[in-house]
Amino acid sequence: MIILSLDEKINKIIEKTGLSKSEIEQKINEEIKKMQGLINEETAIYIIMKQYGLEDKEIIKRVNVDKDIPINNLNHQLTNVCVVGRIIEIIPPREFIRKTDNKKGLVSRFLLRDNTGEIWVVLWDEKAKYVETDDFRINSLIRIVNGNIKKNNKGDYEIHIGAKSDLEINPPDIESNNYPKINIEDHHFKISSLTPNMKNINIKAQIIFKEQPRIIEKEDKILSILKIYVQDDTGNIPIIFWNEDVVKAQEFREGDIIKISGLYAKQQFNNSSKLELVFGRSSKIELINRIDENSVKDIRDKFKKDYLDNETKVIYPKTTEINYIKDINSENKYIIKGFIAKEINRITIYEACENCKKKIENCTCDKKIQSIGFRAILNIIIDDGTGTIRATFFGDKVEKLLNLTAIDIKMEIEGENSDHFYQQINQKLIGRELLLIGKAKFSKFSNQYELNIFNFEFINAEKEIEDLLPKILKEENINSD
Known part of the structure; x- marks a missing residue:
C-alpha cells in the first residue's frame, strides 16, 4: 500500500467527513483512551479511517505505474522513475538546517536492492518519517513511484523522493519470489555508512588496536571499560565494551577478523564529529579468522601513528x-x-x-x-x-x-x-x-x-x-x- 504520514491520513479524513483537525485529534485521543493506552496514534487513526470507509477506497489503492526500471539502468536523464526492490539498509531521520531559509529540515535514507544492483533512496522532511512506520523494515518489498534521479557528491546515483513521489509497500502485482530476501544476520554495514543513533548494526572487520581495560568511577559505581579499534575497507571505528562484556572482548586480539551484531552508533563524547560503537546487552561477537599478530604489526603501528598519537602521546x-x-x-x-x-x-x-x-x-x-x-x-x-x-x-x-x-x-x-x-x-x-x-x-x-x-x-x-x-x-x- 502507499505510505501516508499521520498528517496526510488526517487530511484524508477531513476530506471525507468535513470534520475539523481538532475534532479528529479528539477522536484519536478517545480511541487511545478506550484501549487504555495500549495503542498509538497510528493505530488509532487506522481505526477511525476504517469507521469512515477510507481503508479500501482511499488508501489501499493502486497507483498509476509506468514500467519498472532495473536499478542498473537508472541515470540522471530519467525523470519520474518507478523502481521495485527490497529494503536492505535503513538510516533513521536526522535534522539539518536549510541554507535557503535557516529553517530545520528532516532527511532519512534507505538502500534499495533488486537483481541488478543497489541504490540509495533519499527522503525529505515529512516523508523522511516513512522509514519509522511499522511496515517499513529490512527485507520489505517496495515500489518507488515518480522518483527523481540525482548524483551525490561522490558521483553516485540516488533516488530522491519529492512531493509528487510515492512509496508502495508490498505491491500486489509484483511476484515477491523474484526479489530474494537478504539474511539479516549475514548483512553487514560498512563503517563509512554508519550515522549517529543507528541501532542493530552488524559489522565484519579486523581488530587493529586494543587498549588495556580500565576501571572508572561513575555516579558512585565502579565500572570496567575496554575500547578496541576495528577496520574494514572503508574506514575504522572504536567499539566500547562495558563490565562483563569486557571479559568477552578480552578473548580476542589484534589481527582477529570478527563479526559483531547488535551494535549501537553514537557520537564520541570528546569529538562529536566522530562516531563510536557500543556493545550492548543483545550484541554478539564471533571470531571469523585468527591472523598472526605479527602480520598486522604494520597496520597497527600505522593506525597508532595516524589516529592515536595525535590524540594521546603527543x-x-x-x-x-x-x-x-x-x-x-x-x-x-x-x-x-x-x-x-x-x-x-x-x-x-x-x-x-x-x-x-x-x-x-x-x-x-x-x-x-x-x-x-x-x-x-x-x-x-x-x-x-x-x-x-x-x-x-x-x-x-x-x-x-x-x-x-x-x-x-x-x-x-x-x-x-x-x-x-x-x-x-x-x-x-x-x-x-x-x-x-x-x-x-x-x-x-x-x-x-x-x-x-x-x-x-x-x-x-x-x-x-x-x-x-x-x-x-x-x-x-x-x-x-
Missing part, C-alpha cells in the same frame, strides 16, 4: 600545571586556560592525502595517493588575562571546535551565505573559555610565540578544571615521564 607534557600565556618563552608543550578573544574571519580548507594528512603536493607516502579528503586549519586568538597568543587548530580539532565536518565547513565558506556562517560561529564562540594543550613555536613573521593545539575542552565553570584535565591528559603517561 598531548602529554611533563606537568599538569596550567601555564600563563605571559610565561610562554620556549618551544615546549604548555597547558593554558583562556577565552576566545577575537572574531574568526577565515578558515582554510585544503585537499589532503587521507593517509599522511598532508597537502597533496606535500604528500610523503611511499605509495601512490589512494584517497583524497579535506582538512581544515583555523587560527584563533586566546586571552588569559596575562597576555594573548595565536592558537592554531588542525584537522579534527577544527571539526570538534565548530562541531562540523571539514566538507560541511567547505560548503559553508564557499556558499552564498558565508558571511552569515562566520557571524553564527562567532556568536557561538567569542568569549567561550577553553582548556588547551599544545606546543609553542616561535614565529619570525609575528615575532612572538604561537601555539599549535593538540587537544582542548570547553570550560563552563571554574570548578570543571579538575574534571577536564584528565580528558586531555593521561595520568599514567605523565607519571612515566
